[in-house]
Amino acid sequence: MWPFKLDNLDDLIRMREELKVPLEVSEDVGCLRQAVSIGPLSAPNSLAVQPMEGCDGDAAGRPRPLTARRYERFAGGGAGLLWFEAIAVAGEGRANPRQLWLNGETAGDFEKLVRQTRETARQRCGADHRPVLIAQLTHSGRYSKPDGTAKPVISCHDPYRDAMAPQIRPDKNFPMKLPPEYPVLTDDELDRLQASYVKAARLAFEAGFDGVDIKACHGYLISELLAGHTRQGRYGGAFENRTRFLLDVVERVREAAGSGKIITTRLGMYDALPLPYGWGVDREDYARADLAEPMKLIGLLEERGVAMVNVTLANPYYNPHCNRPFNQPVKGGYESPEHPLTGVSRAIELAGQVQRAFPKMAIVGSGYSWLQMMMPFVGAGVKRAGKAALIGAGRMAFAYPDFAHDILEKGQLDPDRVCISCSACSQIMRDGGITGCPVRDREVYGPIYRKILESLKTSNPREKKS
Numbered sequence: 001m002w003p004f005k006l007d008n009l010d011d012l013i014r015m016r017e018e019l020k021v022p023l024e025v026s027e028d029v030g031c032l033r034q035a036v037s038i039g040p041l042s043a044p045n046s047l048a049v050q051p052m053e054g055c056d057g058d059a060a061g062r063p064r065p066l067t068a069r070r071y072e073r074f075a076g077g078g079a080g081l082l083w084f085e086a087i088a089v090a091g092e093g094r095a096n097p098r099q100l101w102l103n104g105e106t107a108g109d110f111e112k113l114v115r116q117t118r119e120t121a122r123q124r125c126g127a128d129h130r131p132v133l134i135a136q137l138t139h140s141g142r143y144s145k146p147d148g149t150a151k152p153v154i155s156c157h158d159p160y161r162d163a164m165a166p167q168i169r170p171d172k173n174f175p176m177k178l179p180p181e182y183p184v185l186t187d188d189e190l191d192r193l194q195a196s197y198v199k200a201a202r203l204a205f206e207a208g209f210d211g212v213d214i215k216a217c218h219g220y221l222i223s224e225l226l227a228g229h230t231r232q233g234r235y236g237g238a239f240e241n242r243t244r245f246l247l248d249v250v251e252r253v254r255e256a257a258g259s260g261k262i263i264t265t266r267l268g269m270y271d272a273l274p275l276p277y278g279w280g281v282d283r284e285d286y287a288r289a290d291l292a293e294p295m296k297l298i299g300l301l302e303e304r305g306v307a308m309v310n311v312t313l314a315n316p317y318y319n320p321h322c323n324r325p326f327n328q329p330v331k332g333g334y335e336s337p338e339h340p341l342t343g344v345s346r347a348i349e350l351a352g353q354v355q356r357a358f359p360k361m362a363i364v365g366s367g368y369s370w371l372q373m374m375m376p377f378v379g380a381g382v383k384r385a386g387k388a389a390l391i392g393a394g395r396m397a398f399a400y401p402d403f404a405h406d407i408l409e410k411g412q413l414d415p416d417r418v419c420i421s422c423s424a425c426s427q428i429m430r431d432g433g434i435t436g437c438p439v440r441d442r443e444v445y446g447p448i449y450r451k452i453l454e455s456l457k458t459s460n461p462r463e464k465k466s
């Protein structure tokens with residue numbers, strides 16, 4: 001386990017020197033107040049709430065009261081960009097039976113959610129404060145669990161992901177390893193799936209979102225397609241084929257989007273899995289990123305009018321230490337093999353390379369929550385260095401929805417409210433619960449977390465000792 005407290009800049013700088021990792025810092029956080037142009041839109045400041053799924057919709061995919069509460073808290077927190085969580089485009093692609101799902105039946109509830117979010121932002125942060133609202137559209141691919149049991153939808157087999165899926169998402173109803181004869185989506189099925197994205201995007205625009213994210217990260221369907229080197233046919237093998245689905249969907253959604261609407265993607269830059277199964281990895285050493293292909297893809301996205309990319313990496317099921325650096329793993333997970341600051345620095349550097357290569361785009365950086373009270377100073381350092389236009393907060397927003405207000409108004413964060421990277425929210429999600437922060441939002445999520453821990457003790461008596 002890594003040290004839990006990080007509350008002064010000298011300690012952080014010392015840590016940076018010891019680990020020999022790049023990390024810009026700035027005590028002056030004023031630059032985070034800058035508005036950011038995103039195509040035809042403008043985010044009123046440089047702080048973003050990252051997509052954070054609460055697994056709290058109803059069976060039809062509608063937002064429920066806890067969903068509305070989450071966005072009310074985010075909206076009142078003052079960030080300039082609110083990136084709504086993963087919303088399924090198809091029932092069979094839901095990651096859990098309570099994942100939000102945008103369709104003809106639920107669209108009206110999303111419209112209400114967007115309206116309430118805007119109203120809260122206006123009331124709490126002033127009439128001029130109009131955050132940019134993005135809907136993240138997804139198909140969970142091999143992590144689909146639409147009825148609570150694993151129903152993987154895969155685009156190709158690979159020994160790493162096939163072996164790990166049931167272990168990281170324990171499911172007594174599913175074999176421990178995906179058998180080689182397990183069916184793979186056909187090209188025709190993928191063609192048809194494109195239409196689900198376009199339909200959901202249209203509904204999202206009608207509901208009042210400013211933009212849609214065609215999610216391409218974290219091992220879900222489109223992210224898996226990007227790494228489909230071994231897949232045959234129109235969607236596998238060559239770069240043109242692996243990127244076809246994402247580019248086609250972006251193109252088709254662009255035709256459906258009215259003026260003033262934007263299309264974006266949350267893009268995994270680097271899978272940290274060996275070739276021929278990884279995306280964005282070095283041919284000789286998969287522990288190193290090779291951004292040649294992801295950069296080429298971003299160039300093609302820019303040509304298609306994409307003005308913002310939310311940069312992330314890896315897979316929260318397989319290598320969460322890369323994706324969301326933590327102090328404490330989930331139960332049944334692994335200790336981080338590297339210092340979490342190394343992971344934070346890697347995420348920042350990857351985003352920085354993209355921002356510098358595409359200076360006209362607004363790049364959103366991820367993975368800052370481990371920094372606790374130091375997050376504003378690193379965020380400001382990154383922004384000043386031109387390594388990201390927007391600084392995103394994921395777990396920090398769960399723990400401390402007012403983080404942006406406090407950074408912008410007070411220049412610092414409250415030590416009693418910051419995220420402590422304890423993985424409890426990931427634990428609840430992994431074990432099928434409605435999630436949030438049981439540490440800083442204890443009244444609501446504490447009982448849920450305690451129940452999960454109890455059920456783990458019953459299912460695995462060894463947990464009683466830990």
Ligand SMILES: Cc1cc2nc3c(=O)[nH]c(=O)nc-3n(C[C@H](O)[C@H](O)[C@H](O)COP(=O)(O)O)c2cc1C
Binds near residue numbers: 086266324370
């Ligand atoms: C409980 C939980 C839910 C998440 N839900 C989503 C999601 O819906 N979509 C997504 O792209 N990332 C999701 N993430 C990842 C975060 O957006 C973010 O990338 C990650 O936590 C690292 O950023 P941080 O260090 O600020 O937390 C989730 C993470 C957690 C812990």
Ligand code: SF4
Binds near residue numbers: 436
């Ligand atoms: S449970 Fe709360 S404190 Fe722990 S990692 Fe999640 S958001 Fe952070």
